[in-house]
Amino acid sequence: MNQPVERIRSSCPRDCYDGCGIVIEKRGDTLRVLGDPDHPVSRGRLCGKCAIAYNGVWQDPAARLLYPLRRSGPKGSGKFERISWETALAAIAGRTQAILSAQGPEAILHTHYSGTLSLMALLFPMRFFHRLGAAEVDPDTICNAAGHVAWRTMFGSSSMGFDPRTADQSRCILIWGANPSHAGPHTHKHWFAAARVARIVVDPIRTDTAAVADIHLQPRPGTDAALAFSLLHVLWRDGKIDAGFVAAHTQGADEVLPQIQSCTPEWGARQTGVPAALIEQAAQLYGSGPALLWAGQGLQRQARGGNIMRAIGLLPALTGNIGKPGTGFYYLNDTAAMAGLDAGRMVGAHLAAREPVRISHMDLARELARPDRFRSLWVWNTNPLASAPRQSALRAAMSREELFTVVIDCFQTDSVDYADIVLPAASLLEFDDLTCSYFHLHVGVQSKATEPLGEALPNQEIFRRLASALDITEPELHEQDTSLIAGMMAEMHIPGTFAEFQQRGWQWIAESPQVLHSDLHFSTPSGRIEIASDAWTAQKLPRAPHADVDPPPAPGRFRLLTPASDLRLNDSYANDPQLSLQAGPASVILHPEDAGALGIKAGDSVSLNNAAGNMELIAEIDDLAPRGVLVSYKGRWPKQEPGGCNVNVLNDAIVADMGASSGVHSTEVEIVRKM
Ligand SMILES: Nc1nc2c(c(=O)[nH]1)N[C@H]1C(S)=C(S)[C@@H](COP(=O)(O)OP(=O)(O)OC[C@H]3O[C@@H](n4cnc5c(=O)[nH]c(N)nc54)[C@H](O)[C@@H]3O)O[C@H]1N2
Ligand SMILES: Nc1nc2c(c(=O)[nH]1)N[C@H]1C(S)=C(S)[C@@H](COP(=O)(O)OP(=O)(O)OC[C@H]3O[C@@H](n4cnc5c(=O)[nH]c(N)nc54)[C@H](O)[C@@H]3O)O[C@H]1N2
Ligand code: SF4
Numbered sequence: 001m002n003q004p005v006e007r008i009r010s011s012c013p014r015d016c017y018d019g020c021g022i023v024i025e026k027r028g029d030t031l032r033v034l035g036d037p038d039h040p041v042s043r044g045r046l047c048g049k050c051a052i053a054y055n056g057v058w059q060d061p062a063a064r065l066l067y068p069l070r071r072s073g074p075k076g077s078g079k080f081e082r083i084s085w086e087t088a089l090a091a092i093a094g095r096t097q098a099i100l101s102a103q104g105p106e107a108i109l110h111t112h113y114s115g116t117l118s119l120m121a122l123l124f125p126m127r128f129f130h131r132l133g134a135a136e137v138d139p140d141t142i143c144n145a146a147g148h149v150a151w152r153t154m155f156g157s158s159s160m161g162f163d164p165r166t167a168d169q170s171r172c173i174l175i176w177g178a179n180p181s182h183a184g185p186h187t188h189k190h191w192f193a194a195a196r197v198a199r200i201v202v203d204p205i206r207t208d209t210a211a212v213a214d215i216h217l218q219p220r221p222g223t224d225a226a227l228a229f230s231l232l233h234v235l236w237r238d239g240k241i242d243a244g245f246v247a248a249h250t251q252g253a254d255e256v257l258p259q260i261q262s263c264t265p266e267w268g269a270r271q272t273g274v275p276a277a278l279i280e281q282a283a284q285l286y287g288s289g290p291a292l293l294w295a296g297q298g299l300q301r302q303a304r305g306g307n308i309m310r311a312i313g314l315l316p317a318l319t320g321n322i323g324k325p326g327t328g329f330y331y332l333n334d335t336a337a338m339a340g341l342d343a344g345r346m347v348g349a350h351l352a353a354r355e356p357v358r359i360s361h362m363d364l365a366r367e368l369a370r371p372d373r374f375r376s377l378w379v380w381n382t383n384p385l386a387s388a389p390r391q392s393a394l395r396a397a398m399s400r401e402e403l404f405t406v407v408i409d410c411f412q413t414d415s416v417d418y419a420d421i422v423l424p425a426a427s428l429l430e431f432d433d434l435t436c437s438y439f440h441l442h443v444g445v446q447s448k449a450t451e452p453l454g455e456a457l458p459n460q461e462i463f464r465r466l467a468s469a470l471d472i473t474e475p476e477l478h479e480q481d482t483s484l485i486a487g488m489m490a491e492m493h494i495p496g497t498f499a500e501f502q503q504r505g506w507q508w509i510a511e512s513p514q515v516l517h518s519d520l521h522f523s524t525p526s527g528r529i530e531i532a533s534d535a536w537t538a539q540k541l542p543r544a545p546h547a548d549v550d551p552p553p554a555p556g557r558f559r560l561l562t563p564a565s566d567l568r569l570n571d572s573y574a575n576d577p578q579l580s581l582q583a584g585p586a587s588v589i590l591h592p593e594d595a596g597a598l599g600i601k602a603g604d605s606v607s608l609n610n611a612a613g614n615m616e617l618i619a620e621i622d623d624l625a626p627r628g629v630l631v632s633y634k635g636r637w638p639k640q641e642p643g644g645c646n647v648n649v650l651n652d653a654i655v656a657d658m659g660a661s662s663g664v665h666s667t668e669v670e671i672v673r674k675m
């Protein structure tokens, strides 16, 4: 029998530059999740991974967590028994009250990130932890904190870049250490590849984004500051420094210009491995008119990542590529805040008696191992046993019998396997919310198309119930979805009701393309771009950016890059059988000359080793990265891999120079062929 089809507009809440529009076709109980043909970014399609996973694991009751669970085997065994919500909440409340009275709230540590970016599910749970006074794993330290510190100190903001719609007024787009072909595939296809301007990509890997660029600069990893200084040398030599802009809107330029004058392209070539002629060409293109700079999050995930962000920030700052149509510098757009969202209200910052204690992800494995410090761990919107450094040490810390662990997820991840109590989270198809892109300046609806599978609940309902179980009575912790959504819509100037917004699906935060920073007032102490200033020394950071590069790895050692995979969203979707089939076994890509020197052939089993750990991978041979660089894409669940680990077993928690942030792309390993 032909059932009528209902078409429901929604949006993708994944941590992705695109923020696609979705149409859910609903026939009876059957949902088909498709791209919204009317959406300006997705243009009728989802990415390959979501097209599969939203119609695969996300709707598969055999793959999803359906009920609250209580551990019934050793930690890590993944053995659980089903319990009721009532029992789960009572168990959590009992243990939590005991820890609160014996050790205090800071013995409770919670870790969370961007499993969903839909705004209620992302922000509302923070009210609970603020009210509790729990310690927090500083979320951005796993991803992008170094870049935020660098650009916030320099420009006063790291989360207001450019409006991508202004690209047609540019002469040049420079993408530095981002790979939208994986990390934002529609942005790659419709925005970058289709742009009718000169395009430059700086990436050690010849990504699909680099492959469509007019110029690909391929530096050795960790040498970007020297590359930036030598590009600036050419711009200075050719009279492209905007002296008027520098005098009026920057501070401390005189502290870097002498060094720039000595960083010739020939010097830059020796530091970075990029031919001097390409440095010349790229600088001339960037200097030829209004230009956009996009600094990737991958770029700063290294030991000198903060300084690198400062150094490349000099390009717009010294050439005046700011505040005019077709110019700008982008790291992230906090689109919700730009639209007017009061995130402080959403997270209930005022509920915290004092500033929460925070530890870096780089210290998580070590600090969590201390029984004198943490008695309880809460994990939500993240899967640290797949994504965080020092995987083996973290596993040992999470095995502590007395560490009362609560994990909230949609799927039974490795981290779930270490929980005492598991709470099942609802999916994007199962609750209403609002979303936005962190590149394109639009906000969207997330629409409930079906009841949650099993007894799963959205994060916000889970935390309302937890508040009740703990007798927390502040009304902020019991605010209902309709009120939360209406409040956010009002702040973000979204007209009409939620139901009316669902008809439209999405909207720009401003109808016409925005030229950001056009007032040329920067939220720094001086109101100027602080190239060198006391704001830096006050944070115990160098006064001025410098051109230093990472020393090359010792003989026999290789730099290991583990960036975003096109078939995974961080470590999510590793459990989708169809995507796993497409991904094949975990591999490492090495340069043909390195492979030849080591006697490694394609398909060989190789072992990667360093002080943090070792693992086996299948060798692939390709010249997509320079000699001395290995590439293995992130995105696997340790428990599904033959050795029970993923690449983060090799991640020794190298700390970036700013923000106590991850330096994972500075990882070094040795590689040997298995006999
Ligand atoms: N080697 C290496 N490691 C890296 C990186 C790298 O480049 N290389 N990148 C780092 C970066 S940039 C990041 S951001 C981190 C990301 O690392 P994680 O934050 O661990 O990312 P995911 O593995 O995708 O885990 C998100 C989890 O949230 C769950 N989830 C989804 N929706 C919901 C929901 O509504 N409620 C709840 N409670 N859970 C939900 C998903 O099922 C998933 O298990 O990884 C970092 N790790
Ligand atoms: N398909 C997919 N999409 C994703 C994600 C995913 O896992 N899968 N993750 C999401 C998340 S959480 C994030 S943070 C973003 C990240 O997306 P991006 O900002 O694009 O970051 P990465 O993919 O980590 O790395 C981007 C590029 O940085 C390059 N890189 C590494 N070291 C250096 C260096 O020393 N110099 C230079 N110039 N480049 C370097 C890498 O070669 C890589 O190609 O993507 C998001 N979107
Ligand atoms: S993950 Fe990104 S590309 Fe894929 S559907 Fe979601 S927003 Fe679109």
Ligand SMILES: [Mo]
Residues within 6 Å of the ligand: 015, 142, 143, 144, 297
């Ligand atoms: Mo990230």
